[in-house]
Amino acid sequence: MNLLRAASTVSLLTLASRITGLVREQMVAAAFGASVMTDAFNVAFRIPNLLRRLFAEGAFSQAFVPLLAESRARDGDEATHALIDAVATVLLWALLVTCVLGVVGAPVLVWLMAQGLQKSGGFDVAVAMTRFMFPYIGFMSLVALSAGILNTWKRFAVPAATPVLLNLSFIAAAWWGVPHFKAWGIEPIYALALGVMVGGMLQLAVQLPALKRIGALPSFGLSVARLRRAWHHPGVHRVLKQMAPAVLGVSVAQISLLINTQIATQIGAGAVSWLTYADRLMEFPTALLGVALGVVLLPQLSATQAEGGSERYAALLDWGLRLVVLLALPCAVALIVFPEALVSVLYHRGAFSAFDVHQTVTALRGYGAGLLGLVALKVLAPGFYAKQDIRTPVKVAIVVLVLTQLLNLLFVPRLGHAGLALSIGCGALVNALWLLIGLYRRGSWRPAPGWLAFGSKVLVASLLMGAGLTWAAQTFDWVALGARELQRAGTLAAVLLAAAVLYFGTLLALGVRVRHFARRG
Known part of the structure; x- marks a missing residue:
């Protein structure tokens, strides 16, 4: 399998999702x-998303995928299918209990995340939408299980394409649902909550x-007897054992999100939404580059670890890191020097004012400062997970959480909501550098020859591109152009x-070629 082609496939499908x-x-x-209504929706949507990242795409995937790859490499498909069923x-039983508790405890969850909504009048709306959307965590956890299986079988396309369905469901809700809900006398923001639930069902x-098609459709045990048998499967206990530190690690990031959301609701109405709009733009390069590389690398690294190929392991990490520098650095430069144009063209219309553009731009610059770290983490963290070492990233994440909140004390009084984004960006850079040093010290990553020359060429090309974007940012009044x-x-x-x-022309002139990144897995 050509890893560059696989990563490109995932990236292109992710591009469709992000568009x-x-x-x-x-x-x-x-x-x-x-x-206030968009703040309420974003808070309500963050609660199941927080748990999704905590238990599904986060801790569960980090624990399950390496074990699944190891089982398939060592024990064959039959034993692996038994592991999948167990x-x-x-997982299904745990999700049923979680969803019931979430629906009942929605007021407490919203209070913990966004007390400021009580002042602005959005608290009750957020509680109602949280209750309606909470089962989304169930759908997405099962989607994460399915994606882990398909990626291990090197079927990357379907998992990468499924997020498009959530977005299409959202679009239908905004285009069709909002005017109809208004006509029916229902608060229009509830149409978006309906879109979330439909999108979750479609993805699964x-x-x-x-x-x-690959013969790996899980057999869910709905009886208590099946649950008991599944519970006693040794693979389940290994997954749970690995999940324990992973939950702590992912919890650190989610605790940081929870604290930041609380702070944002205290800043004033609109702050949560400005950060969310900026986050969506920042996630565009993060998903295209980081997520695509992480999806391809984790099963490959896990299989290589099971086979004992230390040199190939280091080479895979080096390949991923070079792609991160090649593609993430120019994106970071663009987000810092050219954000007003991006935000204006994408959002400035209807109820989204010029003031909203300015506030979103300041947040986007903060995220852009840490983009390289945010993308690199998607490659560096699998370097530990594939060795079933989740504790090291957890320890680093805890220190970074403390650092991020200390930075909030410094930045937020001066920069407002943009200070929250900048703190996250700086924390990501520290996190990535720490993990990189850790992989180097233990010999999991060894920089291949030519890093200094390669990095210098990318930096030169990025600076030239940045100069051109700065000229364009200053030459055109992107907000005023909204009339046309x-x-x-x-x-x-x-x-x-x-x-x-x-950018790419400069790299080509300096001797950087696409074929240098072709690699088979």
């Missing part, structure tokens, strides 16, 4: 702007045929195309 995600955010921004059964539904939407969008497209040609 539809941006369309979704455009429609939400135009319909609601940045208001884990799926225990498309995974099942893909699992059936097509002209503004066309100008942005031309500037970004010219920036890409300048």
Whole structure:
């Protein structure tokens, strides 16, 4: 398997997801702007997403995928299918209990995350939407189980494409649901909550045929007797044992999110929404680069670890890190020097005002400062997970959590909501550097020859591109161009195309070739 081609496939499908995600955010921004209702929705949506990252895509995947890859490499498909059935059964029962508790305890959860909504009047709306959307965690945890299986079988396309369905469901809710809810006398923001639930069901539904095609469709045990048998499977206990430190590690990031959300709700109405809109833009390169590399690398690293190939392990990490520098550094430069154009073209219409553009831009610059670290973590963390070492990233994450909150004390009084984004960015850089040093010290990563020359070429190309984007940022009044939407969008497209040609053309002139990154796994 060509790893660059696999990563490119995942990245292209993720691109489709992020494009539809941006369309979704455009429609939400135009319909609601940045208001108390959007703050309430974002808080309500963050609660199941927090648990999803905690138990599904986070701790569960980190513990399950390496074990699954090891089982398939050492014990064969039959034993691996037994492991899948046992884990799926225990997971399903855990999700049923979690969803019931979440629906009942929604007021407490919203209070813990966003007390400030009590002042602005969005608290009860957030509680109602939390109750309605909480089962989303169940759908997405099963999607994470399915994605882990498909990625281990090197079927990357379906898991990478499924997020598009959530975005399409959102778009339908904003386009069709919002006006209908208004006509029916229902608060329009509830249409988005309905879109979330439909999107979760659709994502799970498309995974099942893909699992059936590879003969790995889980057999869920709905009886107590099946649950007991599944619980006694040794693989389940290994997953749970690995999940314990992973839960702590992912909890650190989610605790940081919870604290930041609390702070944002205290800053004032709109702060949560500005950060969310900026976060969506920041996630565009993070997902295209970091997530794609992480999805491809984790099962490959896990299989290599099981086979004892230390040199290949180090080479895989080095390959991933070079791609991170090649693609994330220019994206970081663009987010820092050219954010107003991006935010204006994507969001500035309808209820989303020029003031909202400015506030979102300041947050986006903060995220951009740490983009390289945020993307690198998607490669560095699997370097530990594949060796079933989750404790080291956890220890680092705890220290970074403390550092991030100390930075909030410094930045937030001066920068407001943008200080929260900058603290997250700085924390990500420290986290990534710490993990990189850890991998180097234990010999898991050894820089291949030519790093200094390669890094210098990327830096030169990024600076030239940044100079061109700075000129474009100062030459055009991107907010005023909103009166001529097509002209503004066309100008942005031309500037970004010219920036890409300048960046990659410079790299080509300096001797960097795509074939240098071709690698088979």
